[in-house]
Amino acid sequence: MKIILVPIDGSDNALRAVRHAAEMPGVRLELLHVLDPMSLRSHANLTHSQIQDLYAKEADQVLQPARQILDRAGISCHASFRVGQVASEIAAQVHEAGCDGVVMGTRGMGPISTVVIGSVATRVVHLVEVPVTLIK
Numbered sequence: 001m002k003i004i005l006v007p008i009d010g011s012d013n014a015l016r017a018v019r020h021a022a023e024m025p026g027v028r029l030e031l032l033h034v035l036d037p038m039s040l041r042s043h044a045n046l047t048h049s050q051i052q053d054l055y056a057k058e059a060d061q062v063l064q065p066a067r068q069i070l071d072r073a074g075i076s077c078h079a080s081f082r083v084g085q086v087a088s089e090i091a092a093q094v095h096e097a098g099c100d101g102v103v104m105g106t107r108g109m110g111p112i113s114t115v116v117i118g119s120v121a122t123r124v125v126h127l128v129e130v131p132v133t134l135i136k
Helices: 012-022 048-072 086-097 119-127
Strands: 002-007 027-035 077-083 101-105 132-135
Touching: 002 012, 002 086, 012 027, 012 048, 012 101, 012 132, 027 048, 027 086, 048 077, 077 086, 086 101, 086 119, 101 119, 119 132
Parallel strands: 002 027, 002 101, 027 077, 101 132
Antiparallel strands: none
16 A cells, blocks of 8 residues: 655645545555744743644644544544654654655745746655645
């Protein structure tokens, strides 16, 4: 069974990527949300455990709609989160989980979004050595 990573950022395109991946036969889906590191200055009074709990709650909120799509389709998945630079963390997860491919939404947030597929998607394509399917 192939393992497909689906990065989730809360966008409609990410949820379309989940729907697309759910239609792929013979795959196990891995959902991943990557969070930005919290500013140490703004959270100096929190313990490491408290910060991890905040990360987990935020990730759960973002991952929940994707889980609901898969639950309705009767598809199980593994969901996790990482903290750091998005493209690098996606690539690390692909490597560590032994993923066979990535299905991800593109966000093209800039003024030339119709020309460029998005900086995160572009970086992921260059960082991983598995097929990447981009969903608009």
